[in-house]
Amino acid sequence: MRCVIARFPFDLTKDGVLDAMKGVKPEPVTGDSVIIGRRHYPIKQVGAVVTRQDRRDFSAGEVTRAMTRLGFTCRTPSEDAAPSGLTPFQTASALLGAPTPG
Numbered sequence: 001m002r003c004v005i006a007r008f009p010f011d012l013t014k015d016g017v018l019d020a021m022k023g024v025k026p027e028p029v030t031g032d033s034v035i036i037g038r039r040h041y042p043i044k045q046v047g048a049v050v051t052r053q054d055r056r057d058f059s060a061g062e063v064t065r066a067m068t069r070l071g072f073t074c075r076t077p078s079e080d081a082a083p084s085g086l087t088p089f090q091t092a093s094a095l096l097g098a099p100t101p102g
Contacts, residue, residue, distance in 0.1 A: 006058035
């Protein structure tokens with residue numbers, strides 16, 4: 001798949017990304033992330049490895065769009081966070097899909 005990251009065109013494939021990330025240790029995730037294999041990688045780390053560019057040269061959104069189009073699961077911190085202002089029981093109920101007590 002052809003995509004543009006930091007104004008440079010790249011021909012990326014899912015197998016190419018898997019091969020590039022093979023043996024790369026994931027850094028701690030503090031923002032957007034992508035699941036490659038069974039590991040969660042920071043989106044900027046994946047972009048840097050795949051494009052061989054400095055992380056300051058591209059945005060997380062550019063890499064997220066490319067990885068999503070290739071079929072990888074991308075996550076943002078807001079998707080992983082539990083609803084705030086709830087008791088632990090209400091949080092567990094919300095995560096399990098049960099109605100919260102009123």
